[in-house]
Amino acid sequence: MTMGAIAYDTAHLIGATVLMMGFGLLYQRRMTAVIRTYSLQAMALAAAAAWQAYIQDAPHLYATAAIALLFKGIAVPAALQWLVRKLGIHRTVETALGIGPTMMAGVGLVALSIVLVLPVTENATALTRESIALAMSVVLLGLLMMITRRNAVTQVVGFMALENGLLLGAVGAKGMPLVVEISIAFSVLVAMTLFGIFFFRIRERFDSLDLAYLETYRGERQ
Amino acid sequence: MTALLWGIIHTWLVVGFAPLTVGMVRLTKARLQGRRGASPLQPYRDLWRLLQKESVVADSASWLFRSAPYIVFVSVWLAATILPTVTTDMVMTPAADLIALVALLGVTRFFTALAGLDVGTSFGGLGASREMFIASLAEPAMLMVIFSLSLLAHTTSPAQLVTFVLSGHVGLEVSVGLALGALLMVAIAENGRIPIDNPSTHLELTMVHEAMVLEYSGRHLALMEAAAMVRLLLFLSLITCVFAPWGIAGPGDGPLFLLLGLAAWSAKVLTLAVFLAIFETMVAKMRIFRIADFLGGALLLALLAIIFLYVSEAV
Numbered sequence: 001m002t003m004g005a006i007a008y009d010t011a012h013l014i015g016a017t018v019l020m021m022g023f024g025l026l027y028q029r030r031m032t033a034v035i036r037t038y039s040l041q042a043m044a045l046a047a048a049a050a051w052q053a054y055i056q057d058a059p060h061l062y063a064t065a066a067i068a069l070l071f072k073g074i075a076v077p078a079a080l081q082w083l084v085r086k087l088g089i090h091r092t093v094e095t096a097l098g099i100g101p102t103m104m105a106g107v108g109l110v111a112l113s114i115v116l117v118l119p120v121t122e123n124a125t126a127l128t129r130e131s132i133a134l135a136m137s138v139v140l141l142g143l144l145m146m147i148t149r150r151n152a153v154t155q156v157v158g159f160m161a162l163e164n165g166l167l168l169g170a171v172g173a174k175g176m177p178l179v180v181e182i183s184i185a186f187s188v189l190v191a192m193t194l195f196g197i198f199f200f201r202i203r204e205r206f207d208s209l210d211l212a213y214l215e216t217y218r219g220e221r222q
Numbered sequence: 223m224t225a226l227l228w229g230i231i232h233t234w235l236v237v238g239f240a241p242l243t244v245g246m247v248r249l250t251k252a253r254l255q256g257r258r259g260a261s262p263l264q265p266y267r268d269l270w271r272l273l274q275k276e277s278v279v280a281d282s283a284s285w286l287f288r289s290a291p292y293i294v295f296v297s298v299w300l301a302a303t304i305l306p307t308v309t310t311d312m313v314m315t316p317a318a319d320l321i322a323l324v325a326l327l328g329v330t331r332f333f334t335a336l337a338g339l340d341v342g343t344s345f346g347g348l349g350a351s352r353e354m355f356i357a358s359l360a361e362p363a364m365l366m367v368i369f370s371l372s373l374l375a376h377t378t379s380p381a382q383l384v385t386f387v388l389s390g391h392v393g394l395e396v397s398v399g400l401a402l403g404a405l406l407m408v409a410i411a412e413n414g415r416i417p418i419d420n421p422s423t424h425l426e427l428t429m430v431h432e433a434m435v436l437e438y439s440g441r442h443l444a445l446m447e448a449a450a451m452v453r454l455l456l457f458l459s460l461i462t463c464v465f466a467p468w469g470i471a472g473p474g475d476g477p478l479f480l481l482l483g484l485a486a487w488s489a490k491v492l493t494l495a496v497f498l499a500i501f502e503t504m505v506a507k508m509r510i511f512r513i514a515d516f517l518g519g520a521l522l523l524a525l526l527a528i529i530f531l532y533v534s535e536a537v
Contacts, residue, residue: 009395012396012534013396013399015396016396016399016400016530020400020403023519023522027515027519099515099518100514100515100518103515103518103519103522104518104522106522107522107525107526107529110526110529111529114529114532114533118533129533130533130534133533
C-alpha cells in the first residue's frame with residue numbers, strides 16, 4: 001500500500017469515527033452519557049483536523065485541531081456537565097421518538113447525503129467526495145438530534161454536533177482560512193453561554209426543561 | 223490428501239479447544255472480580271462429570287427433547303468445521319459458505335427453543351420466546367455483515383475471503399471497521415454474553431439460554447453445554463478469520479506453516495477471549511427491551527458498511 005492510500009484511508013476512518021459518534025448521540029438516552037459522547041465526537045474531530053493538517057501540510061489546521069480539542073472536547077462538555085448538575089437533570093431520560101426509529105431515520109439521512117453528494121462531486125477525487133458525504137451526514141444527524149429530543153440541553157448538544165459536522169467538512173476542503181474557523185469556534189462558545197442563561201430562564205418559568213411546555217405556552221397545543 | 227487429513231484434525235481440534243476458550247473467559251472474569259477462579263481446564267472436568275451422570279428426562283418430554291441435544295451439537299460442530307482457522311486447504315471448507323453457516327446456527331437455535339418448549343415448564347417457554355426475540359434481531363444483522371463482506375471480496379466462501387484479505391487488496395476500509403463492529407455486537411448476542419444474557423446466572427427473571435436447558439441433565443446437558451462452548455469458539459474464530467487472518471496457511475504450505483497457523487489461531491482466539499472477559503466485567507446487563515436497540519444498532523452498522531462501500535467505490 002502506498003503512502004497516499006494510507007493517508008486517504010486514515011482520513012476516511014477518522015471521519016467515520018465522527019459519524020459513529022453522531023449515531024452514538026442518537027443512541028444514548030441519559031444526559032451525562034450524551035454529553036460524554038459529544039466530547040468524544042469533538043475529540044475525533046480534533047484528530048481529523050490534525051490529520052488533515054499533516055497530509056495537506058497546512059499548519060493553521062493544527063490551530064483548528066487545538067481549538068476543537070480544548071473548547072469543544074473539554075470546555076463545552078465540562079460546562080454542560082456543570083449546568084446539568086446545577087439544574088439537577090442528570091438522571092433525565094426522554095426522547096420524543098424511540099431509539100430504534102431514530103436510528104433508522106439516521107441511516108436514511110446518511111443515505112440521503114450520499115445520494116446528494118455523489119452527482120454534485122462527479123469530477124472530484126474520492127477523498128473529497130467521501131469527506132463531504134461524511135460531513136453532511138454528521139450535520140443531518142445533528143439536526144435529527146435537535147428534532148427528536150425534547151429536553152433543551154440535548155437539543156443544544158444536537159446543535160453543537162451539527163456544528164462539528166460543518167467543521168469536519170471545512171477541514172477537508174483545501175484553503176479554509178483560519179480566521180473563519182476561529183470566529184466559528186468563538187461564536188459557538190458565545191452561543192453556549194447564551195444557551196446556559198436560557199436554560200435557567202426556561203426552568204425558572206416552567207420548572208422544567210421539557211420544551212413541550214413552551215409549545216403550550218405559545219398556544220400551539222392545548 | 224492433506225486437505226482430508228487437516229479436515230479431520232480440525233474437526234477434533236475445534237471440539238478439543240472450545241472448553242479451554244470458555245475456561246479462559248471464566249478465569250479472566252474471576253481474576254478481574256477479585257476471585258481466584260477455577261483452572262481453565264475446569265470446563266473439561268465439568269463435561270466429563272456430566273457425561274458420567276445419569277440423565278433424567280421429564281415424564282412429559284417427547285422424542286424431540288431427547289434428540290434435540292444431538293441435533294444442536296452436531297449442527298454447531300458442522301458449522302465450526304467450515305471455518306478455515308488453521309489452513310484454508312481443508313476438505314470441509316469449499317463445501318459450504320458463510321450463509322450456510324448462518325443457516326446451521328439457525329437450526330441450532332430452532333431446536334434449542336423447541337426443546338425448551340417441549341417439556342411444558344414455564345421457564346422453558348419464557349426462555350424460548352426470548353431466544354426467538356433475540357434471534358429475529360441478530361440474524362438479519364449477521365447476514366448483513368456477511369453481505370457487506372461478500373460485496374467487498376466478491377465471494378461468500380470463508381476460504382476465499384481469507385485469501386482476499388491476505389492478498390492485501392483491501393486497505394483500512396471504513397466498511398470493514400463498521401462490519402467488525404456489527405459482527406462483535408452480533409457475536410455477543412448470539413453467545414448470550416453479558417449485556418444481552420448472563421451465561422452464569424440462574425436468576426429466573428433474566429436468564430435466556432439457561433432457561434431453555436434447565437430441564438436437561440447428564441449427557442444431554444453435557445452436549446448442550448459443549449454446543450454453547452463450540453459456538454463461542456466458532457464466533458471468535460470467525461472474527462479472527464475474516465478481520466485478522468494473518469498466519470493462516472494456504473494450500474501447499476509445509477507443516478511448519480501449518481504449525482504457525484495453529485499457534486496464531488490459538489493465540490488470537492485466547493486473546494479475544496480475554497478481551498471478552500474484560501468487556502463483560504465492564505458493562506452491566508441490559509433490560510430485555512433494550513436488546514432491540516442494541517441489535518438494531520448492529521444491523522444499522524452493517525447497513526452503513528454497505529452504503530460506504532458504494533461511496534468509496536470499492537465495489
